[in-house]
Amino acid sequence: MLPPYVSRELVAERLLLIFPEGTPNRVYCTRELAASTVFAMLYIGAVERSSTRLGPVHVYRMTDLQAQDESEEGRLSYRSNLRKKSFEIPGKRWYADNTREPIRDETLREGLVAVGAVMEDREVPTTSGKPRYALKSDLAALFNPALQGSVLESAILKWQEEHLNKGALARVSLMRLGAVDKEGVMVHFPNGETRTLSYGPSSMISRAVVEVFAKSFLERPAVLWLSESSNKVAMQDLRMASTIGLDIEAQKNLPDLILVDLGPTDPLIVFVEVVATDGAVTARRQDALFELTDKGGFKRSQVAFVTAYADRESAGFKKTVTGLAWGSFAWFMSEPDKIFMLRDGVGRLSGLSQLLAD
Known part of the structure; x- marks a missing residue:
């Protein structure tokens, strides 16, 4: 039997709910091409327990007039x-x-198949x-038009818990952090102090x-400086930065955060730029911040640069990744135990093995 008829518009709406922010390759699972692909599967009955299978041709040859034919006869005729x-x-x-190619390689293989939403029939030869x-x-069932409201929400949550892997679930959860508190974002400092930032993606x-990040990658972290767009300078930060020799002007070369690791014999100064849309650690920013630390008497080996993003699939990362400075790091809120390093060269041609061994 064919699944209940559902429009492509409804499919598109539900894909956004099923694959929330933080889902790996979310764009491949939620864009129009994905909605068209899932619609075509439901339209012809290409569901796991049936013998019907979908090929890209079922998607790209579909038309609005054909898609509006809800009759079983019309759907079976298109399929056959x-x-x-x-x-x-x-x-x-x-x-x-x-x-x-984009239907097969991106929407299906890298998107819907990768997250466990679509199966690929292994009995069909790869050359066929x-x-x-x-x-x-179980995913097809989520598109039943009869599912509505809290019943739909519960069914989607159950599917996510059963099919998204632990890493994906962690990313989704982290991307949802703070979504209920619109009054402000309270930050707990390593020394027990708190500060409330205005609500927004950069504050998150x-x-x-x-x-x-500070707890994961620094031995004895401390916050030396924290600014935000609505309040660029907090006086306690300005005084703290000055006490160690960093002369930071409010309107010039201002980083979003400065962390210090007090664990090493020589403290490590960590400049962090937060990117929701723009503002990464570029080579120009790196040079400007090195001027501050040079002036303060710090060796360059005591200085690190990090650009922090929400996720690898965020618009901010895609926009700024090509300008990231060599010798800097990128960190993603959705993958907190990992860090991306832009290594500035190695000592010899066989250095790749050295990097893998580090």
């Missing part, structure tokens, strides 16, 4: 006759033939052009840097 040269599909195609994809049965990342 699509490959016949004599079969006429009313209306204008959704996509051109060359959309085959036969359809091979089907929607997992700043809090994660102080409460999560």
Whole structure:
């Protein structure tokens, strides 16, 4: 039997709920092409426990007129006759033939298959052009139009808990942090003090840097400086920075955070730029901040630079990654135990083995 008919618009709405912010390769699972692919699967009945399978052709040859035909006869006819040269599909195609690759490689293999939403039939030879994809049965059930409200929410949550791996669930949870508190973002400093920042994505990342990053990557962390867009300078930070020889001007070369690691014999100064949309540690910013530490008498080996983002798939990371300074780090709130390093060269050509051994 065919699944209940559902429109592509409803599919698109539910994909955004099923795959929230933080889901790996979320864009491949939620964009229009993904909605078209899932719609086509449901339309022809390409669901796990059936014998029907979907190929990219079922997606790119679909039209609005065909998609509006809710009848079982129309759906079965599209499924059975699509490959016949004599079969006429009313209306204008959704996509051109060359959309085959993004449907197969991005939407399916890197998106829906990777997160466990779609199965790939292994009995179909890899060299075969036969359809091979089907929607997992429990995911297909989430698109039943009869599911609404709290019942739908519970079903989606249950699916996420059972099918998204621990890493993905952790990313989703971290991306949701603070979503209920619109009054402000309270940051707990390592010394027990607190400060409330104005609500916003940059403040959320700043809090994660102080409460999560600092504890994970520094031995004895302390916050030397914390600024935000609505209050660039806190006087206690200005005094603290001055006591160790950092002359920071409020409107010039101002970092978002300065952390210090008091664990090593020579304290490590960590400049952190928080990126929600822009403002990464570029080579120019790195040089400007080195001027501050040079003036304060710090060796450059005592200085580190970190750009902090919400997630690897965030718009801010994609916009700024090409400008990140060599010798700096990138850290992602959604993957708190990992760090991205832009290594500035190695001693010899076989240095890759050295890097792997470090």
